[in-house]
Amino acid sequence: MKKTHVSMMAAILLLSITAMGCSQRPSGGSNTSADTKPAPAAGNTAPAASSGGGDKIKLTVYSTTSATPNQDVMKSIANDFMKENPNIQVEFQFPGSEYENILKVKMAANDLPDVFDTHGWAIIRYGKYLADLKDSPWASQQTDTIKPVVTDKDGKVHALVLSEAKDGISYNADILQKYNIQIPKTFEELLVAAEKIKKESNGEITPFFMSGIDNGMIGGFLDLYASSMYISPKQNDAQSLLEGKFDWNKWTPLAQKLLDLKTKGYVNVDVLTAKRSDLPQRFAQGKVAFVTGAPTFSDEVHKISPNLKIGIMPLTSMVDGDEPTFTGGERYTMGAWKDGKHLAESKKLIDFFAKPENMTKFANSTKLPPGLKNIKSEHEFSKYYDEFSNIRVFPYFDRVYLPNGMWDVMCKTGTALLAGSVTPAQFSEKMKQEFERLRNK
Template sequence: MRKTWITAVAVLLIISAVLAGCSQRSGSGNGANGANDSGAGTNDSGTAANGGGNAPKTDDSAEPAKTDGGEKVRLTVYSTIGELKNQDMMKSIAADFTKENPNIQVEFQFPGAEYENILKVKMAANDLPDVFDTHGWAVIRYGNYLADMKDEPWAANLTDTIKPVVTDKNGKVEALVLSEAKDGISYNAGLLEQYGIQPPTTFAELMDAAEKLKTESKGAVTPFFMSGIDNGMIGGFLDLYATSQYISPSTNDAATLLDGSFDWKKWTPLAQKLLDMQKKGYINKDVLTAKYTDMPQRFAQGKVAFVFGAPSFADEVYKVNKDVKIGIMPLTTMVDGDSPTFSGGERYTMGAWKDGKHLAESKKLIEFFARPENMSKIANATKLPPGLKDIPSEHEFTTYYEQFKDVRVFPYFDRVYLPNGMWDVMCKTGTALVAGDVSPAQFADKMKQEYDRLRNQ
């Protein structure tokens, strides 16, 4: 009897051990290893907590296992994409890549506001991610760190407007452009129709439209929204119109801005135009305290007509009012005889670190993202024109991009004509101008002072 009891206990212990092992394996899909099953490898809980990635995320997944096909390769990808839905879209494409290439694991990082600082540190240490977003600086800043992509099958299909932006003087192609930036003016199409206003093509027409909206709405409509807290909106206006004022006209200041001989007194009229817009009541009265996040709701309620830049805020508007029609148009001219333009270049890209240990796999990943079906998925998610030709897209701005496909696209003014660090100067001093702390002439003096200082560093 005693022997039978001992045998029964032993059998129960063996069964318990087996069940415990099965439980651990079946549950692993919900833990750190579960993130790897998607092929993206990003910590999902970290993504949610950061709400789009304002702080760097770390990967806590287990070491990739070896398979019969060989050792598993781990690629790290850094991206500037901030919207959670678009981050998920990128990870889903990476998951499809891993299904075709089970030995290659892809880990996305979305550092958000810290992206630029993190990449600068990594450049200094010559320890960059396998694949990374060049966020507007493919040639100027990252060129020495990137592999040449000119012989990749997708390179010949770069759009005519974006190819010069990511190609250096020797013909080296620095990166695949997933989304091409074309910043002009986003507008409330319903409001313009209500007040009988055609999308303006000149700055004078834009100011006439602003006066009509303000007057006929009895102040209910604010023509332009800007934020002094998120002062990139003010800097963005100045950056866009600096191109219209100094670069796009046939007689322009491009050469003197590049060689350092630009007469900065010419900045005064541009600053004055911004100040005039505020004094005439064309900009929201709470410009110094308003946040960028206040804008979508006001736009949705028909309280804002124009926003300088791309309609990246569209989905937030639709959450409030799904029936709002948002239009986009090129930036109006500032100089007589000129034609409207877009400012832009790279928005989202993928470049490969030339010294990476897995360069072949990195190029393979980039080639996968360049497939037409994946480029279409990216275009429809980001609502931006793709950087490759003949990529079909179906979103509410597709017809606008098609309508304006032949409009000239200039690189962002500060990226080409101002030394590193001037963007911050332009944003902060522009806000000080609106606050009444500096005059247009003092703004021009500040730009000259900082331009000379930073250029000589």
């Protein structure tokens, strides 16, 4: 019995030691394991250089960056930072689709990462959790289009915008050239181009691609063109939306325009069953001309058809007398948790990412315009961003004018519209009901 007792005590001691070791590792879960190998940009932990002993300060960074090449660039920049700051270890987490839910839980517990991506909600959602970065050396270099997005009325700078979103319409430049189509500036011109492509290709080319399975593509069309209809014109509904006095009958024409794309044969016939993952293959085969939003699918297209030319154009105007626009704001950002234990080090890391050479690296990887001025970047879409640098940029419609939860309403009801389950007028009534319910929630 004595031997048994001693053996049990030894086992308990061994388990305790093992548990202590495990407690030093990052939390588990999908895409959260740390790699202890000293190779740069491996795993989610960017390994710190040896400091010759002593405890290191660990900074946890959460990002919405999903593409592996972009994640690797972030880790590479962090490795350079740690070479200069060997007492600091930077650990990345890329939760993917669960990012928003995880951050909401962390906000409720007031236990946020040291540095995190505000993914379009720097002021509205995360403002009270973020440190003011207005004294950072890069703050005065914010682009004119991004400064009002992350800087509040009191001058507080909420985040460094690594990449600025500029969503318009992505297009197959080879198709437009083949059918001698100039870049449309109005929605009517866009429809004329769609008819020409459909007719002259004998239906082989679908003017627009959308997915009812990944219905964010349908919601995205509505969100972008809602700005074009209700916000960008000189006579607009911005104030009535903010005050909750918008006449939702005005939504019916926008819903009708979406439905018209389907009834006229301008959208893929399998819109309700197609997946977003079907897009690169069809685009590469020259079967799709236009996609609402940014060309985030370009790398997948070029794996299939390396020489195909993809272009970006502003969103066409929807109201007579108005001009084309981009919809945008934050895409990838870095903000510092104001109550973090290592706030000074967090700001130091953000300042390092803001260095021109690092902003250039990230811009060339994401193929998006950086949020700071005078950053050199050279990729396939640079010429388009330069060409349209003077086009007005409006924030995403739902982020400013709709209560939380309305994005899902737009996506699902828009899909139901294309399925024939609701009419444009019923869509408007649904928007009104949900707007009032969620606004007063």
